Amino acid sequence: MSPTESPIAVVEAFLDRLAAMDMEGSFGLLAEDVVYQNVPFPADRGYDAVTRTLRRFGKVLTHFRVETHHIAERDGVVLTERTDVLIGPLVYLDIRVQGTFEVRDGKIVLWRDHFDVGETLLKVLVGPLRRQLYR
Numbered sequence: 001m002s003p004t005e006s007p008i009a010v011v012e013a014f015l016d017r018l019a020a021m022d023m024e025g026s027f028g029l030l031a032e033d034v035v036y037q038n039v040p041f042p043a044d045r046g047y048d049a050v051t052r053t054l055r056r057f058g059k060v061l062t063h064f065r066v067e068t069h070h071i072a073e074r075d076g077v078v079l080t081e082r083t084d085v086l087i088g089p090l091v092y093l094d095i096r097v098q099g100t101f102e103v104r105d106g107k108i109v110l111w112r113d114h115f116d117v118g119e120t121l122l123k124v125l126v127g128p129l130r131r132q133l134y135r
């Protein structure tokens with residue numbers, strides 16, 4: 001993406017590439033000083049830390065889907081409301097997420113997601129059963 005692409009286009013391309021399991025393509029949209037956080041967990045700071053975390057996700061997932069319900073942008077800050085669907089041999093999670101992305105010069109410098117930890121934990125516990133039901 002070029003620095004002139006709209007921040008929404010950058011975020012949508014990033015999520016689309018993640019959904020296609022195109023890790024290297026998605027990494028190309030991250031700034032060197034990127035910060036990634038799933039609140040309330042600690043943030044990963046810097047390109048190397050963020051890509052290391054995302055590669056770990058890629059090792060346990062066979063599919064990732066993003067269903068964007070709402071997306072808005074102002075001054076380079078993109079807000080998303082979406083459902084992320086994570087599928088792997090022992091994983092089936094469909095979680096509602098509110099995401100904040102900050103885009104500068106066509107690159108993501110901040111990615112912060114908020115989700116209901118209790119609901120997600122419950123879904124993790126019943127994930128193997130749900131995985132069998134949704135094959």
